[in-house]
Amino acid sequence: MHRVYRYVLPEVRAELAQWRSAAEQMPDEELRRQAIASMTDKQFHCEGGAVYAAANLPERHVLIPLIVAFQTISDYLDNLCDRSTSMSEQDFRQLHMSMLDAVTPKARLQDYYAYREEREDNAYLHQLVSKCQSCIAELPSYGVVYPYVKELVGYYCDLQVYKHVHPDLREQKLLDWWKAHQELAPNLSWNEFAAATGSTLGVFTLFLQASKSGLTVEEALNVRNRYFPAICGLHILLDYLIDQAEDIEGGDLNFCNYYESSAQTLDRMEYMVNESLHACTKLDNPRFHRMIVEGLLALYLSDPKVKEQQEVKGMTRKIMKRSPMTRLFFWLNSVWIRNKS
Template structure:
């Protein structure tokens, strides 16, 4: 099964083959979340399923790289892993805890998700009073383990997936601690990590932090692992094609559309560290260009380039952008540097979101 390489084919296959399957999997996790007796944990679990559908739809696009007979397993892994990310983010964001040990223990679930045979749910809530999620998190982890263990190329991709996952887990710890500790911890982490990755020397600390907050590389690696055995060097190449620039662009756009919301909630927002609008647009443009160059070296390069352009469009078509004239003005500048493909995906995403809103309302 050849991965789509044109805008039209990509959009058709996403809406026809990926979105319905993603929604079906989310329905299964919703049913499980509804059985949680603890009111607060049930609320966070349902929020992770109900409020982040487009995270799962976006991640699900990588399943188009696979053969149809394994596509469902790839989607089950991607959606389950993403629900874990969103659930844990809610637990860290919205609870009263500021304990880094708590955040590290919660995110042990993500580590275990990529290490079949290490299922131990006694760790997750060990620093919390609320512990009874009726097996919700354990079942998510077990599902991820079951799926990746069956991928023929998982042995070769596991180390690269874990590397990206560890970056993500570290970010979730450092950005949720006491406000006065966040920036020093993130800067220290950047200074330590750039010794290992020479390309980080061309980044600012908050841009590095943004690049660790994406799951795109993990999903790309999972899709290729499902296709067959590969050389470990190939897995590393796939990882390096997504991290740091393609992942960084993804999360910088996410923070861009959340600026007003984060300001109101006094939350950390990496786009707020740019000197001004010109600085932000220029640097995001650099991430866009660097990501394109790196993705050109990927297998199925045209497919990954389309995803890259689609991500720009999906974020800039978001309702938060459309409802804020100032953010929309800046977004229009970014759409232009994305080119005609981004404009196409932007218009398509804008229409699709509104059709979806009408269906929900009905």
């Protein structure tokens, strides 16, 4: 936590200030509005993701700009698909090519706005992609992790495309997509698999691994297998758990709403918690990764939205019962930060 407060958070905010300044120069009003909103409303995504840089502090000058730029692309595109003017699958697919190009060394920049009317962004998206590419060029073991980074980013892009198309189409598209990839997570239902693909944590921990020299393929594959689907799935299911009332009101898709009852929701959440904690024991530096999992639980379950939903509040009490000291520490820390803000 000393590293996070002393180094990570100030440097994340400095990076975001630069990207906000760039966003403010966008000629197109709609693109500018969505870019600024994504950084205003989702700053904690970059702050949380950059915690991985605390595990290799000497390389934070590469990891923090990389994680912030990549997560900023993700949040910006999520706003463009979720809150903006298009419901075109072709448009969403082309926009998300930027994320694949961002993690692909020397990939050529494309016209990512080719299928939408709004397009004048003063090279904002190109700058973000180029920043990611320049950072990954400095990671000594990136070639080892690249196949797994590309795989996870590909799943993420598929999810963003299918979940944002017209509501009459999205569930069938998600089901068809899951059936084609069911063997990747045989113990998960379609909504849990989809949730797991929506997390960027697996990508961030692979960035961290790539910052170390001498990484082997076996080590990289082990990280991929431990984060996806368990830890990634827990991450996004927690997010959806606390957003249920909000998403029902807004007519947004929520993967927790597909459970048959609150009892089943609790059972599956506890399953994901146990799977994630077990996955941590199979990773190098297991205490760090367990800290990530406990931090996720504390961050989401201490959210003020929990108190507004009686069923979610009851589930939270059961999940937090007999919590280890690490989880309680992060719970109190999360509450303190929110109260301070």
